[in-house]
Amino acid sequence: MRDVCVVGLGLIGGSVLRAAKAAGRTVWGAAELADAVKAEQDGFTVFPLDEALAKARDEDALVVLAVPLPAVPDVLRKVRPGTRLTDVTSVKGPVSDAVHRYAPEARFVGGHPMSGTSRSGWEAGRADLFRGAAWVVTPEQLDDVLIDVITLALDTGAHVVPTTPEEHDAAVARISHLPHVMAAVLAAVGADGGPLALALAAGSFGDGTRVAGSRPELVRAMCEGNRDALLGAVDDALGRLGAARGSLASTGGLAKTIDAGHQARQQLVTQPDRTPLTIDLTAPEALDALRSLGARGGRIIALNGTTAKAETS
């Protein structure tokens, strides 16, 4: 099993480090002082960044970039040529661009595990954070680094959703970044109602504003880093909310809005029927097959050598 070096030991990076160790791998990390101290106290090996990256190149380990998007370029500048590299950042287009610019000789495959809580930092991490979660990969070529990343993701208990950076960023704008913006808007409109409104707030307001409790600087980095795709999603939300407003004002009815929302929620909670599929990763058309799998609702659930066991919905 390939060694793993995780740079950034917050919620996600710290969970990757724990999960990779739990899967029997040799692991080490690099992190800011606060997280580094806590990780060492918990028995993990932490090096200064340069040393961690040098060791990774020497031992041909997989480096997992787990710092917030604004910190990505500084780390990339220090990555050695030929390094096996992946990331867990919540946008894929900008990270791919940054790798091409700052670490063009790294052997990079983008990744993004879809796990999060409103907590953050090393102590919020867990070895089982990714169990049952989707872990996106955005391969630009088919090689052994892709196999490394898929294997690591499967080792943590996740299933793997291959797609393109563009499709990933458009999707997460809708289901991850827009929810943060909507939660912030809803929370502020509620608080504008004064002490009575907050005193009466119950289930629906609590659920709808929960992620507004996340650390603002992390939410901003995530949302602002996906600006183009998020603008499209916000425009869709404005259009739908404006249509609801118009319908309520003119006819007094909200049928279209409420029914469409209910139908969409049913789609989310209803597990689709899944059709099994195997993909030979050495076949010439495998890269295209992989990159289109996510858009079809598909995922990889196991790897047997170079054969991926997948399923589509």
Add this chain to the structure above:
Amino acid sequence: MRDVCVVGLGLIGGSVLRAAKAAGRTVWGAAELADAVKAEQDGFTVFPLDEALAKARDEDALVVLAVPLPAVPDVLRKVRPGTRLTDVTSVKGPVSDAVHRYAPEARFVGGHPMSGTSRSGWEAGRADLFRGAAWVVTPEQLDDVLIDVITLALDTGAHVVPTTPEEHDAAVARISHLPHVMAAVLAAVGADGGPLALALAAGSFGDGTRVAGSRPELVRAMCEGNRDALLGAVDDALGRLGAARGSLASTGGLAKTIDAGHQARQQLVTQPDRTPLTIDLTAPEALDALRSLGARGGRIIALNGTTAKAETS
């Protein structure tokens, strides 16, 4: 202890019936066939509506109106003059108007327990549904029916928030009805992203769309019944979402939106310091003191004869 007759045995009415019985009261209900059969199977007494209301008048019981807003006028037409009457409907202005119109001789105090789940119907009810919840009352005069309603609410484990119908409706538009509209919009924008978006949806999308799983006809009745106040809340949300859009497009930043949302969420989850207060319900200024209590973040937590033990934030 006064007997209680509950009309409508869905989630809220069914829970009131159970909670009142658990508090040692004599209770009976009236309901549509499906809920009525299940309530009887669970050992409760259910009568046809006319009979239930006649018995309530004969025995000077408190009638709790727990049908959806569109069904309220039909029930009110059958309420006998002099009946002690309250309701648990999610809007207070329109219900108060309907009582004045269809049952002007009823002795009415509006009420609204702030409890709900995305489930509905008799089988979703629980005797402890109101424990720790806010139960709004909107008294128009100070009398023994108000004492009845406050006592019932406290008996179920709720605390009582007195306010006016107008202030109640404006507050719940923000913290209950707008969250349903926002959840519906978010769910639809997510589903528009296709199978990939739904496959990647995790915590934030799940939380933000949860209430879109509620029965659409109940959500519509609730939201459409509070049209005027909801329009104001939707306009505030449109304004804030539009400002976020403008800021993201022009400067790339979302600081104002995300920070305001975070601050509002902190206000929600941080318990305010509370100052104890007693209100003599026989004093001439007591009605004004009560009706302004909610707007100050206040609530009644116990009743001792005609003295209310309250606290403000």
